[in-house]
Amino acid sequence: MRILILGAGAIGGYFGGRLVQAGSAEVAFLVRPGRQAQLDRDGLVIESAIAGDFRGSVAALTEAGPGWDVVLLTCKAYDLPDAIAAIRPAVDDRTAVLPLLNGMSHLETLQAAFGRGRVLGGLAGIQAVLTPRGVVRHLGSPPFIKLGELAGGASERVAALAAAFAATGIDTEASADIRGAMWGKLVFLGTLAAASVLMRANLGEIGSVPGGQAWVGRLLDRNAAIAAAEGHPVPPGALAGFHAFLQNSPGAAASMARDLEAGGRIEADHILGVLLDAARRTGLPAELHEAAWLHAKAYEARRAAGRLPGG
DSSP states (O other): OOOEEEESSHHHHHHHHHHHHOSEEEEEEEHEEEEEEEHHHOOEEEEEETOOEEOOOOOSSSSOSOOOOOEEEEOGGHHHHHHHHHHHGGGGGGGGEEESSSSHHHHHHHHHEEEEGBBBEEEEEEEEOOHHHHHHHEEEEEEEEEEEEESSOHHHHHHHHHHHHTTTTEEEOOSSOHHHHHHHHHHHHHHHHHHHHHTTTTTTHTTTTTTTHHHHHHHHHHHHHHHHHTTTTOOHHHHHHHHHHHHTTTTTHHHHHHHHHTOOOOOOOIIIIHHHHHHHHHEEEHHHHHHHHHHHHHHHHHHHHSSSTTT
């Protein structure tokens, strides 16, 4: 199996590097010239106290033509238009596009660009950063990946791709209901994002205020109700696990909150906006989601105007 990975950052670098390490697929990274020079000089470097370190030579390209079985997208949702332009020459009749992006709206965008049959659904769970030296540093718990056909059911291409990832030791699931799994992640991520963006605090800080922890729990239940109204109820066991995490992870905060505090770009429309639109569409109360989305969009407007502190 030939896999082209757009980017060699924290997520693409980790999953692609493990594929290279296992030898379970022929892998190349489509990167910018600066990252290509870094990879050619130093190789791809992964540091992980949990899964072990890796350093190895990889194929790094600045342009790619056809001939790939899978193109893996690990960009931020706001970079999707540029990502589509970059991978378009690499997508032919044999190619499946597997996005590991937050939210749901990217699916329609990719289907419009490449055709409904070309696009798979997927999600990944990993805490990792790309250091200034170009090292992929894995943090936190063991990573996982889920993928599947957007129409549901099983397929040979999903089974083959899942087998390639499973050979790396990464917890891998070929899901017969990948849309449901993606909605489950959005319920959890949307709760963490809305809570930490609105309160500008982590879960422990929110929970230290009387009523704070209960408020987060109600927000999670509201998001679960939105997913159910959209036809994708979160399984009770998974929802209980989300509640347990939110109650027992005092240092946790959404990456959106960290990006916001650092003055960076954020995925306001792709996480908070998707939930707000779904709440309105299904007739569920939307005040909290509207407040979170407005907060994030006002930040984007202030950032665009150069009015952030220290800007």
